[in-house]
Amino acid sequence: MPTYNEVLTQVQRLALSDQLRLLEELRKIVHQGVEVEGDDEVVSAQEIAESQAALADYVAGRDRGISSKEFKLKLRQSVIPKPNRSILELEGLGKEIWNGIDAGEYVNQERDSWNG
Incomplete structure (x- = not known):
């Protein structure tokens, strides 16, 4: 593997455009x-x-x-x-979808559907 000084000497011999390209590639590697x-x-x-x-x-x-x-x-x-919010803020959310539905009847229908 070449030493630091050997690499530096080679870089100094490059054209300016190649030195700038090399700098950009080294920047990518370092970052x-x-x-x-x-x-x-x-x-x-x-x-x-x-x-x-x-x-x-x-x-x-x-x-x-x-x-x-x-x-x-x-x-x-x-x-x-x-915490900025409380779970209690969700209380009652969506309750309107249950209007007119008997809870016990709903649960029985669900249980019946499990048995096929």
Whole structure:
């Protein structure tokens, strides 16, 4: 496999139009996501870069990280959405279709249809 410097030298020898084409192809490669093994998840290049930068900050002591208590609070706030609606709002919905129908008679007809 050629070294970085060998590749760079070859690229510098290309015509400007070919260098620009190469840049576009490299941009596509760099920005495409990476599939997570054993999962349908795709992690974007940006997420990977952010994760690597965060790790470097942590290792260098520029970021102390967060406690498990802080993490649980953040997780709870981001994952558990507050319900905007209540199931009770559906009470009585469609009741007009049952007007004039005797419930007991309807149930008996349904049971009779099960027996053929």
